[in-house]
Amino acid sequence: MATIKSVKRWFWWHKWTSLICTAFLLLLCLTGLPLIFHEEIEHLNEEEKTVHYPAGTPEKSVDELVSTAKKHFPGKVEKLLYWDKEHPGTLNVTVGDTPSSSYETDKYIVLNTYTGKVEETPVITEGFMYIMFRLHVDLFAGIGGKLFMGLMGILFVIAIISGIMLYGPIMKKFDFGMIRTEKSTRLKWLDMHNMLGIITLTWAMVVGFTGVINTLSDVVLYMWQQGQLNEMTAPYKNAAPLSGSLSSLDQAVGLVQKQAPEKEPYLIAFPGTAFSSKHHYSIFMRGRTPLTEKLLKPALVDAKTGTLTDIREMPFFVNAFFISQPLHFGDYGGMPLKIIWAIFDIATIVILASGLYLWFARRKSSREQLARMESNYNLTANA
Template identity: 65%
Template sequence: MHPQKVVRYIFWDDDEPNQVMMDVAPSMTAPPDSSKYVVLDERTGEILSRPVLNKGFMYIMLQLHTDMFAGIGGKLFLGLMGILFIIAIISGVMLYGPIMKKYDFGMIRSDKSRRLKWLDMHNLLGIVALAWTLVVGVTGVINTLHDVVLGLWQQGQLAEMVAPYKNAKPVTGKLSSLDEALKVSHNAAPEMKASLITFPGTIFSSKHHYAVFMKGQTPVTSRLLKPALVDAKTGVLTDLRTMPWYVNTLFLSQPLHFGDYGGMPLKIIWALFDIATIVILISGLYLWIARIKASKAQLARLEEKQTELA
């Protein structure tokens, strides 16, 4: 399938029943962009496809959106921009309230200057999209902390779960049955199902365990994962815990930010709000530039009058 490579992760997708995806890479610690992917029919083991997920237009757009190809530094920079975005929204609402006491809601002064028409459009779109922009802004900031949250989980809960193996040598040779790891994990959490398996030596496990990440079957719990650690030599379940609150907060923020929990209709709604937000941002920039020009023109007129009076 991929000679000289190792399987690191196995994924299941509810939208693709009876299929399983494998992440294979040169080593367990290889960078994410070195991964290759293989989709199998989990009933027959037949290879269905070899999707390329780390190339192409959508991959570039996703990376620009998440970290601008700058790693954790890019994510934290975008997080800072997200905080400024939230501040801009809140300050805009504070300015909008007193102004609209004088006018009807949704008013567009089409008979006035271009700047006033853009101002009214900016205010209208901003207040209509207020809840959405706040949700996307806040969840976007949370998502930029992905690497920080992962590090906290690794150093906190995961370290506690694998503490008994701290001084043990990494597993070598033949590993225990993967089917058995799935079975014992499901027996420990019968109301849940497997979403992801990570192999020993990956960043989501230890050098001694399979980590079977279980998820619930309701709209909310299907977004929350519970790691079950299974000894990769003996096949014995060694620990199963609910993720800390900060990890669950990250898990819940992801579908809210990307709008991927309601199928295509919700994605279309998210896209329309995206377009509205782009208009808000462009109009805000236009109004800012127009205000600077107007201020300079007014200052020039005042200076001209002072010169005439002198």
């Protein structure tokens, strides 16, 4: 009796968690497929960019490049700048109306680090890939959409676990990959559903779990701001607001580079932005290997005096978030891993679609069985 109750309980969990999240998971799988190949698709939609400069030309100073960006967008203030490994010889600068303005109103500029020439002023809030990304991340609903998709991810993980508990013992009685072609269509799809579920099990757990972590990006940022960043900037809590000219960015980067010679600069956040304080440059350093380049190390430099005030390793929960982002889209292993991710993504679409079919087929079969029972009862009563 206990076993029957246990099976019924797992069946209930598997049915309802699957039904609730299936439509949104189909959307995630469909939008996730082009996002796996976002770099390749973006390259197809734009001309190949090559940075040209005379041989032997030294790179411009970071201060000069930021000044060029501000002149290109008069009235804007500098917010972020970062170096893109995919496009060496360029510096990406973000400017906005204020240090805390929304990214949707910000302007972006790509500068040639050798000539200072403006290479591009991209618009990131339009186009096919932007639509796919927003649908995948937050359904164009901001933090509420992210948390909702995170809830769907949790239901997905529960559906996987309940599926293992429900069908694992049953499948031990059959050969792996067995599909009963001589049986009904519903049984064939059930066997296909179970087989693909087992094949994609590990991948689905990894992608589902990392997807849930990714939806917590705003929560992770807030926890870091209220925790480590507050600790690092505590001595400046009552400091007077910045005024006048600021210290050199190039000197700030040089100071941090001496403290972390095994790393390279990745991103600089200016005073007043979400990644810094009102008195500091936040310089984020990254490793030089495919794994360590995802793990950032923040350093704070007094934007007025140019002195290094603190440098620390990120908390474990922030590093977990950094690692989960590329793992979710298969960005660690180049094209071979992306192809594997895409195959599993397509298999998951089949699993979700077959799950819906099985549910509707089961309901139809139950209705037909009930109708037959009612018909037989009426015939007996009239006899």
